[in-house]
Amino acid sequence: MALTLYLHPLSSYCHKALIALYENGTPFTPQLVELHKPESREAFFKIWPVGKFPVLTDGERVIPESTPIIDYLALHHPGPATLIPHExxxxxxxxxxxxxxxxxxxxxxxxxxxxxxxxxxxxxxxxxxxxxxxxxxxxxxxxxxxxxxxxxxxxxxxxxxxxxxxxxxxxxxxxxxxxxxxxxxxxxxxxxxxxxxxxxxxxxxxxxxxxxxx
The missing domain is CATH 1.20.1050.10 (Glutathione S-transferase Yfyf (Class Pi); Chain A, domain 2)
Structure with missing residues (x-):
């Protein structure tokens, strides 16, 4: 499935998720969320009604919040960088x-x-x-x-x-x-x-x- 990350580049918690994605070179599509623009806000709230980013989608699956996103990537899209130790x-x-x-x-x-x-x-x-x-x-x-x-x-x-x-x-x-x-x-x-x-x-x-x- 194709990964999409709903984010804003200024968001500190989006930085956290981006670091994990970039550490492993994980392919994904960034989707800019601009909450001050009604069309962008409405589209994002349809994905995640809580309205907080980052949110990762993997096909129909929706994963909100930075730590669960990094956990999900480690489980379903692992790469060379082990951000959560196995031990x-x-x-x-x-x-x-x-x-x-x-x-x-x-x-x-x-x-x-x-x-x-x-x-x-x-x-x-x-x-x-x-x-x-x-x-x-x-x-x-x-x-x-x-x-x-x-x-x-x-x-x-x-x-x-x-x-x-x-x-x-x-x-x-x-x-x-x-x-x-x-x-x-x-x-x-x-x-x-x-x-x-x-x-x-x-x-x-x-x-x-x-x-x-x-």
Missing amino acids: PEAALAVRALDRFYDLNVHTHMQKIIGDRIRPEGRKDPHGVEHARKAMHTALAIAENDMGGREWAAGGGFSLADCAAAPALFYINEAIDPLAGRYPALTAYLGRLMKRPSYARALAEAQPYLHMLPR
Whole structure:
């Protein structure tokens, strides 16, 4: 079956799925979703009524959310890069870090940046303050863990790095620079951005980065 990824190049969770696809050179058709355009929005909501991307389709099958997409690719469209280890303990470590970055870093990053596009009178300064504190708590944990590691789980490039890359990139780009405060994460982000799979996703995002709320 032909794979189609419904995405927007600026979306951080789309970056996560794209990294996995590019790591393995998996053939797919990108389908740009522009939610501000009624025809694009309507077509996408017919595929996935929740309205969140990325969404992968494989024939009639619909797979939403970045981690399940990467799981599905590993199961049904495997390639040379093993992003989820076969050994159970190693797989557990990778999956735990995937959840750590998504829930404790990525979510708070999106809260902070997303609040900037709220209209006046509907912003959430208390929620943003809480998100910033929680994000930095998680970053401090990640900084300690990354000491001496090349990649997040301590082994090869994995699902955990797919999760970490966009979260760290957007924090560094639009919230708080990592340099000085988090030297290990700064070096790690540098490696992630040089990784061909993420470099490609970032190049595709470049024409849209001016839209990033700062």
